[in-house]
Amino acid sequence: MEQHLDLHFPLFARGYNMKNEAVYLVLKEDLPEACKYFVHERGGRIFTILGNDERQIHGSFALYYIFSIDSEQQFITLKILIGESDLTFPSITNKIPAANWYEREIFDLLGIMPLNHPSPYPLIFHHERPRGFYPLRKEFSLDVKIPHQQVVEHFTKVEGTGIVQIPVGPIHAGIIEPGHFRFSAVGDTVIHLNARLFYTHRGIEKRSEGMPLNQALLLAERICGVCALSHAASFAHAVENIGQTELPERARFLRTIFLELERLYNHIGDVGNICAGFGFAFGISQGSRLREELLQLNERITGHRYLRGVIRLGGTHVDLSLSQIRDIRNTLHRIESEFRELTEILLSHEIAMNRMQSTGRLSLSQVMDLEVVGPAARASGRNIDIRRDQPYAAYSILSFSVPHYTEGDVLARIRVRIDEAFQSFSLIDQAIDRLPTGKICTPINDLPAYHWAFGWSESPRGENVHWFMTGPNQTIYRYRIRSAAYSNWPAVPLAVQGNIIPDFPLINKSFELCYSCCDR
Amino acid sequence: MFQIFSKIWKTGVVTQKDDFSEAPPLFRGKPVFGTTACNGCGQCIKVCPTGAITLINYQLLSLSYSSCIFCDICTGECKTGTIQPTTEYRLATKHKPDLTITTSFPQKGDDEHVASAGSFRPENAAKPY
Amino acid sequence: MLHQQAASDRKMLQNRIKEVLGHSLHIRHVDSGSCNGCDFEMSTLTNPIYDIQRLGVDFVASPRHADMLLVTGGVTVHLEEALKKTYQATAHPKMVVAVGSCACGGGIVGETYANYGGIDQIVPVYVYIPGCPPRPQAIMEGILLALDRMNEHRER
Numbered sequence: 001m002e003q004h005l006d007l008h009f010p011l012f013a014r015g016y017n018m019k020n021e022a023v024y025l026v027l028k029e030d031l032p033e034a035c036k037y038f039v040h041e042r043g044g045r046i047f048t049i050l051g052n053d054e055r056q057i058h059g060s061f062a063l064y065y066i067f068s069i070d071s072e073q074q075f076i077t078l079k080i081l082i083g084e085s086d087l088t089f090p091s092i093t094n095k096i097p098a099a100n101w102y103e104r105e106i107f108d109l110l111g112i113m114p115l116n117h118p119s120p121y122p123l124i125f126h127h128e129r130p131r132g133f134y135p136l137r138k139e140f141s142l143d144v145k146i147p148h149q150q151v152v153e154h155f156t157k158v159e160g161t162g163i164v165q166i167p168v169g170p171i172h173a174g175i176i177e178p179g180h181f182r183f184s185a186v187g188d189t190v191i192h193l194n195a196r197l198f199y200t201h202r203g204i205e206k207r208s209e210g211m212p213l214n215q216a217l218l219l220a221e222r223i224c225g226v227c228a229l230s231h232a233a234s235f236a237h238a239v240e241n242i243g244q245t246e247l248p249e250r251a252r253f254l255r256t257i258f259l260e261l262e263r264l265y266n267h268i269g270d271v272g273n274i275c276a277g278f279g280f281a282f283g284i285s286q287g288s289r290l291r292e293e294l295l296q297l298n299e300r301i302t303g304h305r306y307l308r309g310v311i312r313l314g315g316t317h318v319d320l321s322l323s324q325i326r327d328i329r330n331t332l333h334r335i336e337s338e339f340r341e342l343t344e345i346l347l348s349h350e351i352a353m354n355r356m357q358s359t360g361r362l363s364l365s366q367v368m369d370l371e372v373v374g375p376a377a378r379a380s381g382r383n384i385d386i387r388r389d390q391p392y393a394a395y396s397i398l399s400f401s402v403p404h405y406t407e408g409d410v411l412a413r414i415r416v417r418i419d420e421a422f423q424s425f426s427l428i429d430q431a432i433d434r435l436p437t438g439k440i441c442t443p444i445n446d447l448p449a450y451h452w453a454f455g456w457s458e459s460p461r462g463e464n465v466h467w468f469m470t471g472p473n474q475t476i477y478r479y480r481i482r483s484a485a486y487s488n489w490p491a492v493p494l495a496v497q498g499n500i501i502p503d504f505p506l507i508n509k510s511f512e513l514c515y516s517c518c519d520r
Numbered sequence: 521m522f523q524i525f526s527k528i529w530k531t532g533v534v535t536q537k538d539d540f541s542e543a544p545p546l547f548r549g550k551p552v553f554g555t556t557a558c559n560g561c562g563q564c565i566k567v568c569p570t571g572a573i574t575l576i577n578y579q580l581l582s583l584s585y586s587s588c589i590f591c592d593i594c595t596g597e598c599k600t601g602t603i604q605p606t607t608e609y610r611l612a613t614k615h616k617p618d619l620t621i622t623t624s625f626p627q628k629g630d631d632e633h634v635a636s637a638g639s640f641r642p643e644n645a646a647k648p649y
Numbered sequence: 650m651l652h653q654q655a656a657s658d659r660k661m662l663q664n665r666i667k668e669v670l671g672h673s674l675h676i677r678h679v680d681s682g683s684c685n686g687c688d689f690e691m692s693t694l695t696n697p698i699y700d701i702q703r704l705g706v707d708f709v710a711s712p713r714h715a716d717m718l719l720v721t722g723g724v725t726v727h728l729e730e731a732l733k734k735t736y737q738a739t740a741h742p743k744m745v746v747a748v749g750s751c752a753c754g755g756g757i758v759g760e761t762y763a764n765y766g767g768i769d770q771i772v773p774v775y776v777y778i779p780g781c782p783p784r785p786q787a788i789m790e791g792i793l794l795a796l797d798r799m800n801e802h803r804e805r
Contacts (some may be wrong), residue, residue: 136764143760146726170731173710175678175692179684199727200682203761214571218591222757225686282524288696304547306686311589345523517685535700540786586754589781607687612778612791
């Protein structure tokens with residue numbers, strides 16, 4: 001098959017593209033076959049799928065299907081061109097369910113229709129898809145608001161005696177982000193859950209078009225509050241991949257330290273937060289206290305509690321002095337032992353364990369089908385971690401293990417987080433020990449116009465993939481953000497099925513997904 | 521149970537005593553206009569990612585905290601040191617106009633120094649990006 | 650000096666709450682399309698280090714129980730209706746506090762096809778708290794200011 005592809009479709013010149021990315025130009029009709037080949041036979045997984053309005057460049061739209069083949073440390077990009085006369089493409093969702101959201105988003109924002117899609121409902125829009133409203137087309141002006149849509153509910157209806165529907169949200173009872181959940185339940189047991197997201201869709205991808213790269217970095221930091229650094233790192237990684245900029249050694253280590261600090265405050269905060277799911281006040285207050293101490297550490301060493309403004313294109317903006325390193329060491333040393341005490345108490349607490357065990361189970365086959373990433377995937381036995389599989393920053397030099405479990409319940413997800421937090425302590429320690437001297441930032445090369453690349457990083461919730469194409473004069477032509485939350489959200493309703501409604505907050509918290517990352 | 525009590529006892533009271541303590545020295549607080557006069561290069565207007573820095577009638581340079589994201593890029597760009605970084609974080613106000621500060625912007629050709637640097641025209645960089 | 654200042658500030662905040670709302674102020678948080686940075690800063694207010702409950706301030710589950718709405722984010726088109734309804738559901742006298750740059754003036758996202766860029770286009774705002782995100786202490790200061798304003802509002 002690959003020979004077939006090689007022979008029949010010209011391989012793009014790899015000179016400007018990333019060195020481990022093979023690009024195939026595929027005909028529309030061949031797309032499902034090609035996707036099936038790379039996913040089912042070569043063991044690839046969907047990295048990101050996007051549509052791009054390239055009519056200004058060569059007169060047609062283009063779709064990109066990017067697969068990561070972890071075992072070979074390779075990426076495969078399939079590119080198909082779509083002429084304006086026939087704005088359709090064959091859907092692959094029937095064969096590869098994980099493509100569901102990507103294809104619907106292409107329909108919503110670009111108006112290119114997936115043929116034979118099993119559930120072709122709008123994703124970004126909540127009701128009827130507004131006619132002729134395709135914001136990602138280039139002729140579309142940024143400030144034309146989404147028109148009023150005819151109210152249609154696209155929720156799956158569950159019928160039968162004793163079945164009640166319980167609507168929740170978008171404004172929730174706690175301090176959390178907006179999303180609408182529609183439970184179909186019998187008594188306490190959830191039969192089906194519909195999640196309507198994309199309430200916080202701000203149009204960031206459209207906003208970035210035409211932005212200079214260094215300002216787009218600031219925008220990338222503001223996609224999400226608590227994954228700010230990994231989004232910035234992914235974007236910077238993409239820029240460095242296009243320009244083939246080699247990071248200074250010190251910058252690679254500094255990025256690793258900051259990325260792990262971000263993972264730490266998230267994971268420790270999550271372990272505390274999960275206690276709120278079963279009213280374990282001791283855990284909530286200890287967890288939030290440790291998290292706050294980490295945030296204050298971040299503020300002392302970088303000037304921002306959520307590590308914004310730390311990354312610059314071509315390196316980092318913040319350097320660590322000896323006294324700051326001592327500060328990190330002392331603080332983390334103390335927090336590590338306190339966190340160990342907390343986890344020992346939590347994991348030996350009968351009620352806590354009772355609530356977490358066998359709750360919200362996600363099977364390995366569900367995880368594989370939906371291409372779940374991050375701690376949620378590792379808790380169900382899918383052993384992927386982009387830090388190890390496609391190393392970036394200094395992860396290829398440092399040693400760490402990737403904890404994974406097979407149970408796939410709330411407890412397994414919490415255990416993954418706890419283990420990962422201890423790995424992060426060790427990674428920061430190693431990185432500090434081996435921190436080389438030298439420059440922390442190097443100027444990036446001028447980027448040629450209309451070339452693309454992608455960057456990635458493992459955020460606390462899984463991998464973030466940022467794809468972008470350059471425009472003229474070091475600006476952005478198209479920016480596609482695929483966060484970990486975007487991959488994982490479709491799995492949450494599956495994990496809830498068969499559980500009782502009071503367990504929903506617990507299950508939701510065990511995934512700890514951002515809404516803003518997903519909605520953009 | 522004993523473990524929980526012992527941990528609570530060991531932790532003690534952690535609540536901050538000082539509600540409005542100063543932010544650490546690296547904190548990026550509000551940028552302010554210092555005492556040095558602006559030379560009219562317009563660089564800050566160009567680099568501001570949110571369009572928080574604007575020019576009013578070619579005479580006043582204005583900075584609005586309501587759209588500022590405190591990235592501190594303008595303070596790094598400002599050659600004359602007119603825009604100064606601070607660690608001040610207490611910005612809450614009831615009146616939105618309080619969030620805008622201004623300083624005088626030299627008109628083109630005021631003196632030699634300005635004539636060389638002050639070639640900035642907002643038409644060329646009026647959009648935030 | 651600073652300590653004295655802080656002590657007097659704290660006193661003042663407590664006094665205002667006492668004067669205006671008895672011993673308690675109830676807050677409802679509304680996310681109108683933020684990046685969740687401000688939301689997390691708001692939730693840190695309830696952790697043992699800031700512990701805003703000691704000042705008689707608490708977060709409640711429904712706008713019908715609330716005296717104050719803390720709104721984050723620049724109002725997305727999808728959340729416009731939710732924000733309006735929440736505002737209407739809040740009992741009088743009520744006040745709205747805009748938390749963060751997006752809520753105050755749009756921030757970096759600004760006005761797009763799906764975002765209004767500032768909550769004062771949709772609901773009246775009493776206090777603005779800029780910051781990206783504002784530190785927890787800054788949010789506390791904003792609450793203090795709003796209470797002052799609340800008094801004025803009542804007298805009118």
